[in-house]
Amino acid sequence: MTEVLNQLFIGGAWVDAADGATMPVDDPATGEILSQVADAGAKDARLAEEAAVQAQAEWARTAPRARSEILRRAHEIILERTDELARLMTSEMGKPLAEARGEVAYAAEFFRWFSEEAVRIDGGCGTLPDGRNRMFLSRRPVGPCLLITPWNFPLAMGTRKIGPAIAAGCTMILKPAPQTPLSSLALAGILKEAGLPDGVLNVVTTSRAGEVCEPLLRGGRIRKLSFTGSTAVGRLLLAQCADAVVRTSMELGGNAPFIVFDDADLDVAVDGAMVAKMRNMGEACTAANRFFVHRSVAEEFGRRLAERMGALEVGPGTRDGVDVGPLIDIVGRAKVEELVADAVERGAEVLVGGQTPEGPGCFYPPTVLAEVSPESRLMDTEIFGPVAAILTFDDEDEVLRRANDTPWGLVGYVFTEGLDRGLRVSEGLEVGMVGLNTGLVSNPAAPFGGVKQSGLGREGGRVGIDEFLEYQYIAVPVR
């Protein structure tokens, strides 16, 4: 394994925090400290901002093909180092190695996708309806960006923002989550190796998020915030962006309904549930949070899901054969424990799991709860853990109303063999994405994002680059 990077990346150089501060990065499987990483403060944020602002004009002028090829090279380097990056990610975040390898491929694909989009930024020209003016329309980078990412997909949340920003010609400051800074620093190293000019990407790792980010958002030089994280923090950052009218993209929390109709193929539904619930140990914004199962098949679905969940092996992500790694930290696990205890107190039946194991590490077993009361706290809280909560329903109108009865609208899952019903219910869900007879929607070529309080804007797909571009229209009189 090559050296683990642990300094700030500013203006193309690796530097310590100005005040010399460092913060520990823990292994959630053991609780042991993996590394000490530079802990940036307000002064480092100013230096990173200066580097991004200084680099912006030249980077915007750089040929799209050159920007594209840097992304393409970085895509290749990431894939060449799959094993190394997967091990680093597993060590700081906990997910099993097989899942970490999957994330490396997913993360790399954002770079390939946006390398292809970089050379297709279009414009237009024409005569205006009055016939007296021509219109020239071009698209320009929005300017220096602040990118804030969560810990649950340490590499892919970075590439999903960095890819389109590079393609569009924006410079940026990346602030990763303090639990998982190592993957982001490795990514910065790869982009440098791939030829990214100094100052285009700056990475500030910090335990002082407010001190670092708020002055950047209020200062007027950062022109765009792309944030992925909780709705609560997203709301706070939107308010901070108001002063300087900073453009925003917000990928926020979810509360996904997973609906199984009586005509569903239960093999397909249980397979879908395993992915929608257990990908990333349930620590995903797309995780199925509320399982609505038709009363006539609820018992069989619950029994089959519990069998599959109970057969999963829990342990350190680096161990062969492990399916479920530790949760991110003790706080995250305590939240899951409280939600399960609340549901059980309100009458839920534990079909499997539900007991925190003894010993070190933040492990929690795959758990299935049946007969969950709609009053339970986990109905309107992201569980963010391996817990499937099953409720029953009787008819289509009722389940749509209950599925939509939430402030969130990121993703929903529908299982039915009826095409008409599948499309009707999918279209009736107030969400940005639907998995119809599948438990996986994420793909770099598709627009990812939510409605309602799950966010603003889309990442990936043909529209992902639009979030980093502005239109400019030039009027030229016809003489």
Ligand code: NAP
């Ligand atoms: P979080 O607590 O909102 O944190 C996300 C990021 O925001 C972290 O880097 C965090 O750093 C930073 N942050 C927190 N307060 C801040 C402030 N005042 N100023 C600037 N930055 C601040 O979320 P999380 O627990 O890391 O991630 C889980 C959440 O992300 C879930 O709600 C999940 O649904 C959501 N998510 C959404 C998507 C999507 O695409 N929609 C994808 C993945 C995850 P600190 O930890 O240092 O505060």
